Amino acid sequence: MRRVIAAWLAALALLTAPAMAKDLAPGRAVFVTLGTGGGPLTRVKRSEPANALVVNGAVYLFDAGDGAQRQLAAASLSVHAVRAVFVSHHHIDHNGGLAPLLVTRWLLNERAPLPVIGPPGMTAMVDGIAVAYRATELAPIAIGGPSMPAIRTTLAPEELAATIDAPALVYQDANIRVLAITNDHYHFSPGSAAAVAARSYAFRIETAGRTIVYTGDSGPSAHLQTLAAGCDLLVSEVIDMHAMEAVLARANDIPPAARAPMMAHMAQDHLTPENVARLAAAADAKRVVLTHLSPGMDDETSTAGYTSGMAAIFHGPVSVANDLDRF
Template sequence: MQNSQPPMKWLVLAAALAFSLQATTTLAAPHPLSWITLGTGGGPLIRQQRSEPANALVINDAVYLFDCGSGTERQLVRAGLSLHQVKAIFVSHHHIDHDADLGQLITSRWMFNSYQPLPIIGPAGTVSMVTHLAEANAAVELAPIGASGPQSKPAIRSTVAPVDLAMTMDVPTEIYKDDNIRVLAITNSHYHFPANSNEARQARSYAYRIETAQRSFVFTGDTGPSAHVTALAKGADVLISEVIDLDKMKAILQHAADLPAAMLPNMLAHMQEDHLTPTAIGEMAAKAGVKEVVLTHLAPGMDGDTDLSGYSKGIAPTYQGKVRVAEDLQRF
């Protein structure tokens, strides 16, 4: 009986072809600098029309990711971006809709032969998470995908450089800098845990300011109204803000079959305190003096929703600048 397994040389050729396809992917960006909303759906809901939260800042031939919810790698491909172009990943907080594809990204990058240690910067727990994701994919390291067998490739863990941000960050603080960008961070108001609780001692959420030679961007991450984020956004060209249509969200939660009634009050309080309504966004944008607002992380952001006015109505009374409700794969 003939062996049904493909010869090793074909496995090697297949791996080489895959690497070639990844490496030769070119940018589709019409401009040398753009912010791409890869995924604009808020929360851990898998939708057809909006991918989970993820953003790519594209500058020159480099890509910087800000959050990486489920579907990020596929959205990179749809945007015409190569994983080889990713120079750093920034995670705003460790909720699954913001970091679900982290393991996929670091393992795929290794699979296609990118070994330069990739900075992955986020809240406390980032180093542990990345380390364990690399360990969990140890079996991948044993796959026959290298020209000389698996021993010719380094360990996945050696190709990432995770960093935990400081727990206390009450003023804009530089956390990353290279030839293309300078990134500052500050804690935001996504969590309201009781003082001295385990959650309060461990959980942090951050907003990021990205400065380039051409423009500055501020990414709120998930947050409620925040003086910290307002200070971070002072004079920025573009404020990329999460947004919630509270009325729609309440109606959905009140009729959600998979939400126990006992959990409803806390869930509603979370939506009110820990996310941004259009009114709050308008007040923050006006105080910060930003030039433009881009709304993303739409909650509920449901499939088939054609009336998006609930995400922007309430901004205009205080903020008179340009406001856009983002779709997946839009460039700003």
């Protein structure tokens, strides 16, 4: 039995060992769109939002929706290589894959505390994951041998300031500097708990060779323009309002009374193609990549709705990302 367990652990380590793709040369920063579907929907063609920046073999995650760990494997990237995780906001399509990723990392003997950086509530979420998986800590995977440490000791959550009105440094190592700013993804009811606790952020990632800005989820925002100024790559969410309205109209699980408020959120708290184009032009971005495609359904036959009207405003290259694309 001991040999079987040892072989199983060895196989796990092999499967998750760093497998560098040919285009990830040392020193080059590559942005991988692991999941490009917007919203908490289970699709075949598009996984939930997740992105990986790869620099010198190190992986930095920007959002971790459901399926993020599998998408890492599909991209030939290793859990062992993850150096930090950045969560833009606490909607479930952006943090739903966090727990499996963090617990698997612990199981695979990664002991260095992993920075998990995100909005207020990040520490409570990480603490909650550790508590929820206490039963997993206690479930033996070997006969004898050293004991496993607590999951929580392998994690280092950090909470961003509730309000960041100018780009602020939130992380730095030998490969990257990350700056954050609050964006405009929420409308609050006055006096609500959400008005006190819920925040959403965009990130600017600076490497030796290029600068990448990730909008997270946001409506039109002066903060985004400030953050994106002069960037080499603007990775932006996008929504096709006509397609979204059609999807909601045929959604039997959404009460009619809920559709108008939901469409108001879509219109004000997300970015249309024209919004993205104006942002890119004003920020003098060199290139745009569109992700978090909403609705991003499996039966879509064209992505033209996600770029409609952009060419008249922004004259640089625009790409509609698919899962596992590299930029």
